[in-house]
Structure formats: structure tokens, C-alpha cells
Amino acid sequence: MSEVLRKNVPLAIxxxxxxxxxxxxxxxxxxxxxxxxALRDFGVTVSAFALGLGAINLFALHGGHxxxxxxxxxxxxxxxxxALLLFIIVGVQQGVQGSQYKWIYxxxxxxxxxTMYGAIGFYIASGAYRxxxxxxxxxxxLLITGVxxxxxxxxxxxxxxxxxxxxxxxxxxxxxxxxxxxxMMGSSLGILALGIRTLIGxxxxxxxxx
Amino acid sequence: MEIIAKGKIVALLVFVAFWIAVLVYIRLVQGGRKVxxxxxxxxxxxxxxxxxxxxxxxxxxxxxxxxxxxxxxxxDTVAGLAVLDYxxxxxxxxxxxxxxxxxxxxxxxxxxxIVRQAYLAAGKPQExxxxxxxxxxxxxxxxxxxxxxxxAEREKPAANIMIGYFAAEAMILAESLARVGALQVGxxxxxxxxxxxxASCDFVLIGEEIFAAGAYLSKDSKAIGSIxxxxxxxxxxxxxxxAGTILSLLGxxxxxxxxxx
Numbered sequence: 186m187s188e189v190l191r192k193n194v195p196l197a198i199x200x201x202x203x204x205x206x207x208x209x210x211x212x213x214x215x216x217x218x219x220x221x222x223a224l225r226d227f228g229v230t231v232s233a234f235a236l237g238l239g240a241i242n243l244f245a246l247h248g249g250h251x252x253x254x255x256x257x258x259x260x261x262x263x264x265x266x267x268a269l270l271l272f273i274i275v276g277v278q279q280g281v282q283g284s285q286y287k288w289i290y291x292x293x294x295x296x297x298x299x300t301m302y303g304a305i306g307f308y309i310a311s312g313a314y315r316x317x318x319x320x321x322x323x324x325x326x327l328l329i330t331g332v333x334x335x336x337x338x339x340x341x342x343x344x345x346x347x348x349x350x351x352x353x354x355x356x357x358x359x360x361x362x363x364x365x366x367x368x369m370m371g372s373s374l375g376i377l378a379l380g381i382r383t384l385i386g387x388x389x390x391x392x393x394x395x
Numbered sequence: 396m397e398i399i400a401k402g403k404i405v406a407l408l409v410f411v412a413f414w415i416a417v418l419v420y421i422r423l424v425q426g427g428r429k430v431x432x433x434x435x436x437x438x439x440x441x442x443x444x445x446x447x448x449x450x451x452x453x454x455x456x457x458x459x460x461x462x463x464x465x466x467x468x469x470x471d472t473v474a475g476l477a478v479l480d481y482x483x484x485x486x487x488x489x490x491x492x493x494x495x496x497x498x499x500x501x502x503x504x505x506x507x508x509i510v511r512q513a514y515l516a517a518g519k520p521q522e523x524x525x526x527x528x529x530x531x532x533x534x535x536x537x538x539x540x541x542x543x544x545x546x547a548e549r550e551k552p553a554a555n556i557m558i559g560y561f562a563a564e565a566m567i568l569a570e571s572l573a574r575v576g577a578l579q580v581g582x583x584x585x586x587x588x589x590x591x592x593x594a595s596c597d598f599v600l601i602g603e604e605i606f607a608a609g610a611y612l613s614k615d616s617k618a619i620g621s622i623x624x625x626x627x628x629x630x631x632x633x634x635x636x637x638a639g640t641i642l643s644l645l646g647x648x649x650x651x652x653x654x655x656x
Binding site: 228231245249257261297298301302304305308312313368371381391 | 481628
């Protein structure tokens with residue numbers, strides 16, 4: 186029985202839900218639309234429960250660090266759990282539209298996220314330094330293309346030679362766009378094949394039972 | 396009253412034809428036809444990465460990405476989890492340690508179950524420590540990113556496998572793990588981020604390759620047969636694109652209207 190529950194029931198549920206959502210997408214039958222909406226709502230509810238599991242995971246791990254006074258860790262664990270509790274208490278009390286809740290979000294989370302986003306430029310610079318070295322033929326092509334596009338975008342490029350914007354735009358509009366579309370079409374077919382394998386129970390890796 | 400939703404007739408026909416192509420190839424493989432899949436260096440490198448980590452006595456990080464199990468990027472996450480299944484079994488058989496940073500709460504129970512099953516299969520269920528290995532960090536994109544950076548600095552993993560959905564944080568992750576000396580295998584479909592992984596990772600799976608990863612690693616002949624069906628359909632798609640382009644250039648009317656049926 187446990188073997189049936191462990192293997193076949195999740196595959197049967199995947200097939201049934203997958204087929205309902207598949208039919209809902211392609212057919213204009215209102216009853217199936219209602220079923221599809223209900224299934225999606227159910228998914229949101231399950232995700233909310235999973236969020237609770239995530240919080241338990243954080244409390245178990247970081248609570249342990251605080252208790253054991255783990256070197257170079259416990260103080261950060263304390264900060265994390267304090268922030269988590271603060272958000273939970275204020276959120277439960279006021280809801281996500283509450284003024285204090287919004288103040289905390291807008292003055293802590295938003296600037297921190299913006300800082301990380303801004304830091305991407307530096308990571309790109311360090312990545313480009315390592316990648317743009319003419320060690321092989323392919324790397325040399327990458328280097329030349331990178332330099333042309335750099336000179337297309339930087340003000341000094343057009344000032345040096347007005348051909349840089351033209352060549353750069355050709356690379357972006359023709360070469361890059363063609364490659365992007367090829368990758369996107371390939372990915373779409375890959376998603377379709379993965380979806381079919383998942384629906385018919387052939388793709389089981391995500392269930393950990395290969 | 397129309398049964399098929401407006402504008403989806405051609406899409407439905409294409410999907411049905413695709414499904415038939417996949418099933419036909421699966422049948423052919425079952426009937427004894429040999430189908431070979433081309434070598435994917437990035438997937439072969441996973442074993443090398445795990446071996447390297449074992450030799451160095453350091454952990455392996457397997458990142459299934461920022462995506463959840465629902466929505467546009469669910470397929471990327473499923474592909475990442477299939478690789479997690481393979482990685483966890485390999486890592487445990489070598490006696491190494493695996494760390495899985497999780498962003499979306501709905502992915503956590505599945506990832507946890509995959510690793511737990513791998514420990515059970517290896518006869519070492521007592522060694523599985525869910526809180527330490529399946530690290531739920533945050534569903535917020537950059538909080539998750541910073542969490543992984545912190546893990547990288549503290550744990551200094553010898554290998555980092557990132558297969559799933561990645562967005563603006565891709566370069567931060569790849570560079571942070573490169574800095575601690577991890578051998579990196581990346582895989583994603585987000586075309587805006589692929590160049591960053593190509594620049595920073597040692598091996599990369601591009602686009603559709605991540606969806607073939609589960610079948611490739613499982614070496615299941617039927618699953619590989621389905622990829623052959625996909626390839627057949629790819630050829631049909633290329634021929635259709637060329638034919639459509641020529642017909643449009645010749646001024647044949649109705650091609651866009653046909654596609655939008």
C-alpha cells in the first residue's frame with residue numbers, strides 16, 4: 186500500500202490536475218474553467234502552508250545556532266529571527282497594508298534590494314574581466330563583440346568612429362535576436378516534451394524516485 | 396457555441412501532433428529501436444564536480460533556482476529538481492555533504508523529500524539533516540541571493556550546480572561562487588541571463604538542454620525516446636518556419652491569419 190501511495194498516487198494526481206488545466210486552456214467550456222480556477226486557488230493554499238514549513242525550518246536551524254552560541258553565526262541568526270518575528274507580529278496585527286508594516290517594508294527591504302540590484306554592475310565587471318580574455322577562438326570572437334558593443338553604448342564609441350553604433354545595432358538586432366529566438370523556440374519545445382513526460386509519469390526525477 | 400477557445404486551434408493541433416510524435420518515438424524505443432542522445436558536457440561534469448568536492452572534503456551546493464512549482468517558470472524548477480535527484484544520490488554515495496538553498500516555499504517539501512529518499516535508498520536515513528541541508532532562505536529575490544552568498548562564504552563549497560530559473564541575481568550568484576573556487580555547472584532558459592552563466596560558469600546547459608537533463612541523467616531509454624520525438628518536431632518546426640517565410644515573401648495571403656486561428 187505504501188509503495189502505491191508513494192509512487193502511483195502522486196503521478197495520478199499530477200496527470201488529473203495537468204489534464205484539467207490543459208483542457209481548460211484549450212477548450213471554451215465554462216465548467217472546466219471553474220474547476221481550473223478552484224485548482225489554482227488550492228495551489229495557492231498549499232503554497233501558504235509550505236511557507237509555514239519554511240518558517241519552521243528557519244526557527245529550527247537558527248534557534249539551534251542561538252542556543253549553541255555557534256561562533257560567527259548566532260548573532261546573525263538572532264537578527265534574522267528578530268526581523269522575522271517583527272514582520273509576523275506587525276503583519277498579523279495590521280495586515281500588509283498597515284502603515285507601520287509598509288514603513289518597515291519600504292525603508293528596509295526596498296533599499297536593501299535596490300542596493301543588491303545596483304551591485305550587479307560590479308559583478309558583471311568582474312565576470313567580464315575573466316570571460317573576455319582571448320584564450321581560444323570562441324573567446325576572441327566574444328572579446329571583439331564585447332568591445333564593439335561597449336563602444337556602441339559608451340559615449341566615447343560614436344565620438345571615435347560613427348560606425349560603432351551601426352555595427353553594434355546590427356549585432357544586437359540580427360545576430361543576437363536570431364540566437365535568442367532559436368533558444369526560446371528550443372526551450373518551448375523542451376517545456377512541451379517535459380510536460381508530456383510529466384503528465385504520462387515518465388519524468389519522475391522531481392519526485393525523487395528515479 | 397465554439398468548443399475550442401478562440402485563437403487556440405492551431406496551438407492545440409500543434410500540441411496534439413507533438414504529443415503523438417513523442418509517443419511514437421517512445422513506442423519505437425520500446426520496440427527495440429536504438430536512440431542515442433548527444434553528449435552534454437555540462438551534465439557529464441556533474442560527476443566530476445562531485446568527485447572534486449569529495450577529494451577536497453568540501454560540500455556541494457545544488458541550487459534549483461528562484462522559480463516555484465506554479466506559473467511560467469515551473470518547468471525550469473521541475474528540471475532543476477530532476478537534477479537534484481541525481482546529485483543527491485551521487486553525493487550521498489560518495490559520502491559528501493549537500494546543501495540546497497531554497498527560495499520558494501512550495502519547492503522546499505519536494506526538495507526535502509528528494510534528498511530524504513536518496514538517503515533512504517543509500518541506507519543512511521539517520522545522516523539526513525533537513526534544517527542544515529535544505530536551507531530555506533527567502534522567497535524575496537535578493538534576500539535569497541544574499542543568503543546564498545553568505546552560505547558560499549561560510550561553507551566554501553567545492554562545487555556549485557545551478558539548474559532552474561534564474562533572473563537578475565544570476566551574475567551575483569555565479570561570481571560569488573567562482574570567488575570561493577567552486578567548480579560551477581549552470582543551466583537556465585532565461586535568455587537575458589544565459590550570457591552571464593556562460594561568462595562565469597565552467598559548464599553551462601543552454602535553454603532546452605535543462606529539460607533533457609532528467610532523461611539524460613536517468614538513462615531511461617523511453618525518456619530519451621521522447622527527446623528524439625522532440626527533435627523530430629524541431630525539424631518540422633524549422634521546415635514550417637522556412638516554408639512560412641517563403642510563402643509570405645511570395646505574397647501568399649492568409650499566413651498570419653492561419654497561425655492566429
